[in-house]
Amino acid sequence: QVQLVQSGSELKKPGASVKVSCKASGYTFTSYAMNWVRQAPGQGLEWMGWINTNTGNPTYAQGFTGRFVFSLDTSVSTAYLQISSLKAEDTAVYYCARVAITIFGEPNYYYGMDVWGQGTTVTVSS
Amino acid sequence: QSVLTQPPSASGTPGQRVTISCSGSSSNIGSNTVNWYQQLPGTAPKLLIYSNNQRPSGVPDRFSGSKSGTSASLAISGLQSEDEADYYCAAWDDSLNVLFGGGTKLTVL
Numbered sequence: 001q002v003q004l005v006q007s008g009s010e011l012k013k014p015g016a017s018v019k020v021s022c023k024a025s026g027y028t029f030t031s032y033a034m035n036w037v038r039q040a041p042g043q044g045l046e047w048m049g050w051i052n053t054n055t056g057n058p059t060y061a062q063g064f065t066g067r068f069v070f071s072l073d074t075s076v077s078t079a080y081l082q083i084s085s086l087k088a089e090d091t092a093v094y095y096c097a098r099v100a101i102t103i104f105g106e107p108n109y110y111y112g113m114d115v116w117g118q119g120t121t122v123t124v125s126s
Numbered sequence: 127q128s129v130l131t132q133p134p135s136a137s138g139t140p141g142q143r144v145t146i147s148c149s150g151s152s153s154n155i156g157s158n159t160v161n162w163y164q165q166l167p168g169t170a171p172k173l174l175i176y177s178n179n180q181r182p183s184g185v186p187d188r189f190s191g192s193k194s195g196t197s198a199s200l201a202i203s204g205l206q207s208e209d210e211a212d213y214y215c216a217a218w219d220d221s222l223n224v225l226f227g228g229g230t231k232l233t234v235l
Contacts, residue, residue, distance in 0.1 A: 035224070037171075045163070045171060045214055047224040061223050095170055109218045112161035112176035119170050 002026035004096050004117035011123045017084040020120045022096030029077035030054050032098040033107040036070060036081050039119075040092045050099070050107050051079060086124045093119040129154065130215055130227035137233040143203040146230045148215030150196050154225055158218040160198040162191055165212040165229075174213070175200060202232075210234045 007021040036048040049060040051070040058070035069082045097113035131149040138144040162175035175191035215227040
């Protein structure tokens with residue numbers, strides 16, 4: 001079945017880095033773009049951006065530039081989110097979610113983000 | 127503060143019909159389609175409605191969506207206890223971002 005399986009919870013100290021993985025199965029990885037969404041404790045959903053799974057080109061939402069990096073390993077159908085110089089306010093659950101693409105490779109949100117990973121909890125604490 | 131505005135809470139009794147609103151602007155809901163996501167407690171969000179009023183396979187027809195101008199609504203008829211969840215609207219914005227509403231916590235009384 002189609003699924004996205006994310007890596008396990010992480011506990012990090014301020015200033016450290018973390019890399020979250022999102023492994024896709026049950027579909028052709030490069031036929032969909034991958035989004036990342038953050039949910040801080042007790043808060044709503046916040047879109048972080050997306051990555052083109054054909055070119056590896058990332059697009060970051062405002063507020064997620066600099067310390068946040070999206071990457072891929074298409075050989076294992078896996079997307080990654082790396083966050084550097086972690087701060088306490090990065091404590092959140094991070095989700096990956098796929099979205100259909102247009103013939104130009106751009107995300108097509110007409111169909112919504114139809115498959116989500118189970119989420120990865122990142123806790124930043126000294 | 128979210129650009130898409132939802133009421134923070136809604137409630138209803140089993141069997142009732144409830145609606146959740148989502149208000150945006152001409153640059154998002156007014157010119158793009160709206161999707162709705164359901165997040166059951168402790169779980170990942172799930173796509174509930176796409177393209178304003180389309181249900182993915184497996185979503186009961188008790189759930190319906192509509193859009194008019196710069197606002198959208200999610201309606202749940204025949205409310206059930208398992209519908210107790212957080213609901214989020216989302217839309218593409220002309221600023222090249224996906225915007226989520228702040229979320230509505232639905233309580234089944």
